[in-house]
Amino acid sequence: MKRSTFFQFAAPSIFLMTLLMVIPLIMAIWLGMNFITFRNITEPEFVGLQNYIDVLTDSRFWSAARFTTIYTAIVVPSRMVLGLAVALMLDQVSKAIRGVYLSFFLLPFIIVPIVGTLMFKQLFEASGLITWAYRVIFETRLPYNEGTVKTLIMLHGIWYVTPFALVTYFAGLQTLPSDLLEAASIDGANWWQKIRGIVLPHLRSLTILILLISIMDSYRIFDSIFVLTNNLNPVFKADTLMTYNFSTATQFQRLGKGNAMAVITVIGIMIVLIPNLIQSYREQIEER
């Protein structure tokens, strides 16, 4: 394909992405250097790097960053181990039943995150099923404090994204090299040896991809925590970067500071992402 034809075909997409992603990103960096509230939203007042300094010296920002990191460090590996375990078991079941199981497993992933969170929350309402079960089993009320609320948030995080890892791993298992597995069986390898020697190496590249996507998604988690704990996040010290960013912008009306925080978060994401980008770049250059 000629260069000019390429640009003709890709023009609408490139135009839209430039207009609504590249330009807004530059705007975001610039707006982060302004003092803006809802009152002067059309006439921002330039304050230089003040907002960026404000964010970096804000203890609540660092506490949110800490919780986001802990959340990611616990939720992402649990999700992947659970997903892999279920995928391995699903692989053992006959084809007809698989489809039925899969449609149930997919449910938490396909429904609207807000709705899924709301449904999850219903279990823990004063008249909820788990609240009741807890009271029956431990004969005391389910306490809501920093520890339990954070645990709940993480349980929900595991609940609703495990299907993604599960389905991806399951698809990866379908492409296992069967000749290698047969050879291993003939040599008398047991189940665990086959898993370690053949299955895990085969899933290595998939694992890296799931890991990257999961880290990025839990880094920018917003919707579900916003609904799960609503205005109570500060009480339970359960603010994530995104929810604190949102309340800085809406509740405290410091839109400029909010934008500066978003830009700093982007820099944080890029630190994780850039090695991957460089690698994809090399792959693409080689491929052509």
Add this chain to the structure above:
Amino acid sequence: MEKTRNPIAKVGIHLFLIIFTIYSILPFYWTTMQSFKTLKDANSRTPKFLFTPTWENYQELWLKSVPENGYMIMFFILLAVVLLICMALFAEQFPWPNWVTVGAVLLGFASILWGIPEVVDTAEFYDYFVNTIIVTVGTVVVSITIGCLAGYSLARYSGYAAVVILIAALGFRALPRLTFILPYYQIGNALNLLDTRFLVILTLVAVNQPFTIWMLRSFFMDIPKELEESAMVDGANRLMAFRKVIIPIMWPGIISTALFSLLLAYNEFLLVRILTQTNWTLPVAISRYTGGEDPRHLTLAAAAAVSATIPIVIVILFFQKNLVKGLAAGAVKG
């Protein structure tokens, strides 16, 4: 892997899978139960597993007043929907070309959607529902149209520019929505487009575009170049070859990608919440029921959650294979 023959292991595996199923669907089960309870039953401290189901929550959610011949109206609406679905399923059998049938079915659904408020006194939730459908369909159509053109050219052009665009798209896909919110608000304000579906659709398409072009590109790469080249030797220009030769065999890939766009548009919360004041979609409307002072939030929220889930479950039931395939192929690459 080969299947185990050990009967104990077999039982163990099924037991584990059943427990995981319960874990996956417990919130759905509980919320559906709550949505059919009266407020008193729903608030009972000891959960009521046996209760007289009631439609009143759904009625309150969807209708301002209950029509006298409600069951008859419901019967006719259902009949029309079933007829339209049958028409769509048997589109191949009719003597006229496919697009006539598809157009007629779409027109039928649109007239049902807009016709209902003329017959019954619907509540606000219905307006949000219609709004969500408009935004979702608009996003999918625009995003797939421009995404196909870009994805195809990215699959076929191997110049440096293509690599740069792909890598930039990968980077932009990782950015949080919040980064773009205030700029979008400012742009919408400057162009006087705030609170319009047009702006919501446009921003959703843009936010979704990096993922869409990566996924579509990977599907286009699987189609051999020789196909359109032979068509072009026969005198077709590239756009014609693309439309007549490539697109017809791309449908499975397009459907997979469209499903992800559909989920994204249907699920979006933050963008819609900031960019609209009245033209809400379902996630924003539903988020209002969470944690309010109003005690009815328990049952109404449950009914709203179930109502918003059913359309998605129906879509996924039809296209589960495409979704799983998409997750396996494109989603992983993007």
